[in-house]
Amino acid sequence: MRAFDYVRATDTREAVRLLAEDPAASCLAGGTTQLDLMKDGVLEPPRLIDITRLPLHGIERRGEALHVGALATMEELAADATVSERLPMVREALLQGASVQLRNMATIGGNLLQRTRCRYFRDPTVGACNKRAPGSGCAAVQGAARMHAVLGASERCIALHASDLAVALVALDAVVHIQGLSEARTVPLTEFYLTADDSPERENVLEHAELITEVEIPLPPPAARSGYLKVRDRASYEFALTSAAVLLVVEDGAIRQARIGLGGVGTKPWRAYEAEHVLTGASATTATFRDAAEATMHGAWTVPGTAFKVPLARRTLVRELQTVSGVTA
Amino acid sequence: MTDVASRRDVGERPAAPERIMTLTVNGRPYALRMDTRVTLLDALRDRLGLVGTKKGCDQGACGACTVHLDGRRVLACLTLAAQAEGRAITTIEGIADADGPHPVQQAFMEHDAFQCGFCTPGQIMSAVALMAEGRAGSDEEIREFMSGNLCRCGAYPNIVAAIRDAASRGGHDARL
Ligand SMILES: Cc1cc2nc3c(=O)[nH]c(=O)nc-3n(C[C@H](O)[C@H](O)[C@H](O)COP(=O)(O)OP(=O)(O)OC[C@H]3O[C@@H](n4cnc5c(N)ncnc54)[C@H](O)[C@@H]3O)c2cc1C
Ligand code: SF4
Ligand code: FES
Ligand code: FES
Numbered sequence: 001m002r003a004f005d006y007v008r009a010t011d012t013r014e015a016v017r018l019l020a021e022d023p024a025a026s027c028l029a030g031g032t033t034q035l036d037l038m039k040d041g042v043l044e045p046p047r048l049i050d051i052t053r054l055p056l057h058g059i060e061r062r063g064e065a066l067h068v069g070a071l072a073t074m075e076e077l078a079a080d081a082t083v084s085e086r087l088p089m090v091r092e093a094l095l096q097g098a099s100v101q102l103r104n105m106a107t108i109g110g111n112l113l114q115r116t117r118c119r120y121f122r123d124p125t126v127g128a129c130n131k132r133a134p135g136s137g138c139a140a141v142q143g144a145a146r147m148h149a150v151l152g153a154s155e156r157c158i159a160l161h162a163s164d165l166a167v168a169l170v171a172l173d174a175v176v177h178i179q180g181l182s183e184a185r186t187v188p189l190t191e192f193y194l195t196a197d198d199s200p201e202r203e204n205v206l207e208h209a210e211l212i213t214e215v216e217i218p219l220p221p222p223a224a225r226s227g228y229l230k231v232r233d234r235a236s237y238e239f240a241l242t243s244a245a246v247l248l249v250v251e252d253g254a255i256r257q258a259r260i261g262l263g264g265v266g267t268k269p270w271r272a273y274e275a276e277h278v279l280t281g282a283s284a285t286t287a288t289f290r291d292a293a294e295a296t297m298h299g300a301w302t303v304p305g306t307a308f309k310v311p312l313a314r315r316t317l318v319r320e321l322q323t324v325s326g327v328t329a
Numbered sequence: 330m331t332d333v334a335s336r337r338d339v340g341e342r343p344a345a346p347e348r349i350m351t352l353t354v355n356g357r358p359y360a361l362r363m364d365t366r367v368t369l370l371d372a373l374r375d376r377l378g379l380v381g382t383k384k385g386c387d388q389g390a391c392g393a394c395t396v397h398l399d400g401r402r403v404l405a406c407l408t409l410a411a412q413a414e415g416r417a418i419t420t421i422e423g424i425a426d427a428d429g430p431h432p433v434q435q436a437f438m439e440h441d442a443f444q445c446g447f448c449t450p451g452q453i454m455s456a457v458a459l460m461a462e463g464r465a466g467s468d469e470e471i472r473e474f475m476s477g478n479l480c481r482c483g484a485y486p487n488i489v490a491a492i493r494d495a496a497s498r499g500g501h502d503a504r505l
């Protein structure tokens with residue numbers, strides 16, 4: 001690991017100012033991505049700003065929205081009463097991610113900003129990685145790509161965004177609150193991420209001297225039912241091969257509202273608008289669910305290692321639509 | 330998010346920055362002058378001689394380095410020592426009391442819940458926290474919430490049995 005200055009910030013504006021002073025500085029939250037990649041030699045900030053003591057830990061319900069401080073941990077959010085009651089799919093996505101130890105460290109802001117698990121990105125001895133070294137190519141396209149993406153992917157980069165939580169949050173239309181040097185702004189999570197075909201090296205719209213301060217989750221209508229299904233190689237403590245976050249409002253057999261997020265398949269947490277379009281207004285039947293899944297995976301870009309994900313993702317979505325709706329016919 | 334911009338030539342770097350850190354481990358404060366890069370795991374093992382906490386993967390994957398920070402289980406290999414300042418750090422060396430081993434330690438011995446023993450301190454620290462979290466209700470629950478602790482020897486059945494037994498004896502009140 002390269003040497004760095006360690007600075008502990010105690011005030012949000014101070015943290016932003018410290019970041020702004022040094023264009024190469026990074027902030028440190030739970031450290032489960034940041035320190036890991038520093039040990040691998042992928043990230044080498046000369047200055048690390050520890051933001052874990054900033055007063056951004058609260059989780060508070062205000063009206064029909066849950067306001068989650070960026071430094072609340074995954075375990076804290078999973079244990080929140082409003083999450084259990086109104087956001088079961090957030091709870092399921094959280095508790096199926098990582099391990100308890102990691103979830104006690106990992107923060108909500110850090111989770112949204114976690115970097116890809118692509119093994120070629122994480123190994124600086126690999127020359128070809130457009131994300132690490134723009135213009136150098138992509139080793140994964142010809143390599144071991146079982147854990148890679150098919151949506152938003154191209155020959156430039158097929159790196160997966162591996163967050164489970166973010167998949168549930170894009171489906172729920174969560175909003176990211178951002179503090180910059182001179183102003184604060186909010187960005188819908190669906191517009192926060194950039195796809196790899198835009199720019200493998202730039203993953204989201206956050207600027208250098210900006211901090212995520214809060215994630216706001218609008219509560220779905222009480223009539224909505226939701227769930228998160230994660231398909232993986234091990235029963236626990238493993239990243240998704242595919243996953244589906246499904247929220248439905250069904251009345252008299254007709255789908256009034258559908259919100260779908262897909263994980264394990266996208267270079268960003270994937271909101272499946274095409275599937276929602278097919279589902280909304282249609283009758284809740286397995287045939288409809290299959291059509292929705294078909295529409296979603298239509299634009300997939302695969303390499304031999306990832307081709308299996310297209311049918312698997314379709315089946316994952318159909319299964320979760322059946323589970324959430326209670327319709328198996 | 331600028332990996333490329335964050336690269337600098339070695340020559341530009343100052344000597345490795347050090348910092349005096351005060352760590353409170355098993356109730357005792359220690360003042361240490363350390364390189365900012367030192368992880369909590371290395372500080373415990375190499376500076377304080379508390380080698381019960383193990384280094385397995387050093388990358389957050391195996392759970393061998395599990396300790397408690399303010400009562401919550403975390404991975405010492407992905408925590409900077411500097412981040413642990415001002416927090417109560419508990420290691421495997423700190424859970425027994427004058428009367429003898431912690432009930433979870435006792436149960437691990439009775440159930441032969443290890444083979445080589447390398448993962449055991451992490452398993453025990455995780456299990457003590459698991460009970461405090463109220464997640465030792467069934468074998469299924471124990472397996473799920475212990476999944477962050479890998480055992481290369483595959484002692485899992487006996488580990489689950491030991492935790493089930495300790496939970497049924499001490500319940501959720503087992504000392505943290
Ligand atoms: C073994 C292992 C298994 C895992 N399994 C899963 C899984 O199954 N599912 C899953 O979803 N995740 C999984 N993860 C990923 C884990 O959830 C993330 O590493 C974690 O959520 C990151 O949060 P953190 O607080 O540790 O972030 P850090 O590592 O501290 O930071 C991550 C990045 O975000 C930046 N940052 C952090 N907070 C802010 C902020 N508020 N404002 C601006 N920038 C910020 C940092 O500078 C850094 O670049 C796993 C990780 C490991 C190591
Ligand atoms: S998939 Fe993306 S991150 Fe992985 S090697 Fe290719 S360019 Fe790099
Ligand atoms: S040594 Fe820390 S998780 Fe393996
Ligand atoms: S007893 Fe050997 S690794 Fe678990």
